[in-house]
Amino acid sequence: MATSLFEEFQPHSKEVWKNQAIKDLKGKDFEQTLIWQAEGDLRIEPFYSPEDLSSLPADLIQSAQKNTAIASWHNREKIIFSTEKETNQLILEAIEWGADSVIIDFEEKNITTINFKQLLHQIKLSEVYVFFKVQNQSLQLLETLASLIPYQMKGGVQDDYLATWMHTGELSKDSTTLLAHSIRKVQNHPQFKTLLVSGEVFHNAGANSVQEIAFTLANALEYIDQLTEAGLSLEEILHKLEFGLAIGTDYFIEIAKIRALRYLWQKVLSEGYAFDKANEFPAMITAYTSSYFDAALTPNTNMLRATTEAMSAIIGGADALVLHAYNSTFEQEEGFGKRIARNISTILKEESYLDKVNDASAGSYYIEHLTFELAQKALILLQKVAALGGSIAAFEQGFTQNAIAETHRHRQEATTSGKRILVGVNKFRFDEKPFVYEAKEEYSSSIPLLSAQRLSEVVESQA
Template identity: 45%
Template sequence: MANQLFNEFHAHTKEQWKQQAVKELKGKNFDEMMVWNIDKNIQIEPYYASEEIDLQSTKNIQQAQNQRVNSNWNYREIVRYSSEKETNSLIYKLLRQGVDSFLIDLSDVLFYNVEIKKLLHNFKLSDTPFFFKVENQALDLVNELQNFAPYQWKGGIINDAFGRWMNTGNWDENHWQDSAELIRKVQNSPQFKVLHFSSHHFHNSGANVAQELAFVLAQAIETIDKLSQEGIEVKDILKNIEFSISIGTNYFVEIAKLRALKFLWEKILLEAYGFDISLTNTTSFHCQTSSYYHSEITPHCNLLRTTTEAMSAIIGGCDAISILPFDKNNDDFGQRIARNISIILKEESYFDKVTDPSAGSYFIESLTLEIAEEALKILEEVEAIGGIIEAFKQGFIQKEIRAENSQKQDDLQANKYIMVGVNKFRLDEKPFLKTLESTPIKHSDLELLPNLRLSESFEV
C-alpha cells in the first residue's frame, strides 16, 4: 500500500521547480523575490536538492562532518574578578546552578595583586576547567599555578593579543617568545589551551561571516608560522589552540559558519602543513552569543536572539558556549536566564542526545561549502598581502569590515533587514533614527576596529 502511494509522486528536477515558481510569481522577478543575499558574494536560494551536491562537494562535506563527534557541550560562565573570597564563593554558587566551566576575567587586574591559591581554594583544575583572561600576564599566571597545582589542568589562558591590538593599538613585543614559553610549560597538560584565537573583534565591528572566518584563520596561520620560528613543533602548537567565535542571529547561516570553520581549519592544516588534525581532534571550538545584534531599547527581544544563537552554536558543533545576558545591567537575573538557556536546550530539548542534526541537509551542506569558498578567497587575499598583521597595518581588514558594516546599517534603515523591536514591531512604532559617527578610530597611524551594535542608530 505504501509503495502504491509513493508511486503517485513523480520526481522533479530543480529546474522544473523553478519554472513552476516563476509561473506562480506572475511576472515578478524570481531573483528579487526568492533569492536572499547574506552578503555581496553569498546567496541563499529558496530551494535545494540533491543535484546541488557533486562528487567533489560530497568529499568536502564528508570532511566537514568528520569534525563533528557529538553534541555534548560545556557551559562556560564569564566571571569578572572582584576579590579572591567573593569570586571563589560565586564559583561555588554557579557550580550548583549548572555551570560546567569558568572564564575568570583578570584582564583589568594586576596579577601580583591576586592570590590565585585563595581564588581557587577547594577547586581542582583537573576536575573543573578554568580559563583565565589576562593581558600579557600569562607566564606569571602559569608559574603561580605550577606552584600549587602540580598535576594536569583543564581549561586555558585567554590572552587575545590580536584582538587587543586591533581594538586598542597595543601590541606586546614579547608576545611570540612568551607564547612559545607558555607552550613549553604546559606540555604535560593537553587539556589546557594557551593559544586563543577570537573572532569577536571582527564580528563586533560588523564583519560578515566569510570575513570573520578568514580573519580568525589568518590569526592562527600567523601564530603557527611565528611560533615555528621560535622552535615549537606544529603538533605542539595545534594541541594548544582554541577558537572562540561570535554567533549572530542568522540561524542557519551561523550553523553553516561554524561547520565551515572546522572544514577550512582541517583543509589548511592538511594542505599547508601536512598535518591531518582529524586523526587527533585536539582543536577546541568555543562560541559566544553576539553583542553586535543586541538591542538596548527592547532588551527582552535579546532573549530570543541569544536563544537562537545558542542553538546555532550547538547544532554547528561547539565544544563550549558562553551566553551573554539579555540586558546591559548584567545582573544576577540576566546571568541566570542566560545560563538557563543552555540548561533547557540540554535537559529539556535534548540537544545533546543527537549527533550532528544538520548533516545531510542540502541547504546547510551547500551553504557550508559556499561560506568556506568565500572565506578562503579572502584568506588568500590576506596572505598575499603578507599575513594578518601586515593586512591590518595596511588597512585592508578595516576597510573591508567598515564597508560591510555600512551596508548592514543601510539595509536596517531601509527595512531590507529586520530587527524585531528595533526597526519593526516596536511598542511605540516610531523608531528613533540618528546619524552615527563614521570617523575611524585611530591609534598613531593605525585605524582600529570599533566595538559596535547594529541597532545603535535607532536608539536615543
C-alpha cells in the same frame, strides 16, 4: 500487497521544480524575486535538493566536524574578576547552577597581585574546566598556577594578543616568546589550552560571517608562523589551540559558519602545511553569543536573539557555549540576566535534547551547500590577506578594518531605512526604559583599530 504512499508521486529534478516556480511567478524575474543575495556575496536559492550535494565534497565537510563520541557541549560562564572572595563565590554558584566550565576575565588587572589560593578555594582544576582570560600575562599566570597545583589541569589561558592589538593598538615585542614558553610549560596538561584565536574582535566590529572566518583563520596562521619560528612544532601548537567565534542572528548562516571554519581549517592544514595528521586536530570552537546585535531598547528581545544564537552554535557543533546576560551591555546588575543565560543552554540540553545527535545538520541540502559556499568565499578572502603579507600586514595596511567598516556601514543604512529588521529596535518596539547614548572611548593609534559596536546604537541614539 500494500503500496507506499510515495509510490504515487514521481520524482522530479530541480529543473522541473524551478520551471514550475517560474510559471507561478507569472512574468516576475526568478533571480530577482526568489534568489537572496546575503552578506558576504552569498547566493541563497529558494530551495535545495539532492542534486545540490552532488558537486560538493560532502564527505570532507562532514569528516571535519566535531570528532567526539559525545554530542554535548560545555555550558561555559564568563565571570569578570572583582575580588578573590567574590569571584570565587560566583564561580561556585555558576557550577552549582548548571555551568560546566567558567572563564575568569581579569581584564587589565595585574595577575601578580591576585591571591590565586583564595580565588580557587574549593575549586579543583583537575575536575572543573577553568579558563583564565588575561592580556599578555599567560606565562606569569602559569608560573603562579604551577606553584599551587601539582596535578594536571583542565581549562586554559586565553591571551589572544593579536586580537588585543587590533582592538587597543597595544602589542608587546615579546608576546610571541612568552606564548611559546607558555605552550611548552603545559605540554603535559593535555586538557589545558594556551592559544585562543578569537573571531569576536572582528564580529563585534561589524564583520559578516565570511570575514569572520577568513580573518580568524588569518590570525591562526599568523600565530603558527610566529610560533614555529620560535621553535615549536606544528603538533605542539595544534594541541593547545582553540578558536572562538561570536554567533549572530542569521540562524542558518551561523550554523554553517562553524561548520565552514572546521572544514576550511582542515583544508588549510592538509593542503597549505602538507600536514598528514590534520584529521586528528579538528578545530576546537567556543561559541559566544553576539553583543553586536544586542539592544537596549526593548531589551527582553535580547533573550530571543540569544536563544536562536545558542541554537545555531549547538547545531553547528560548538564545543562550548558562552551566553552573556541579556542586559550586560547597558546595566551593571546582571544577576537575573546571568541566570537566564545559563538556563538557555540548560533548557536546550535537558528539554530540547540537542545534545543527542552529533552533527545534526549533516546531510541538510541547504546547510551543506551554505557551508561549502561560506568556506569558498572565506578562502578567497583568506588568500587576499595572504597576498598582502598575512594578518598583521593586512591590518597595518587598513585592509581588514576597511572591509569590516564597509559591512557595518551597510548594516546601519539597512537598519535605519527599515530594510533590515531588528525586533524591538526599529520594529515591534516597546520603550521599557529610556536609553542614553554614550560615546565609546577611542584609542589613539597610528592605524585604525577594531572598536566593538552594537548595530542598534544607530537607532537608539535617535530615541
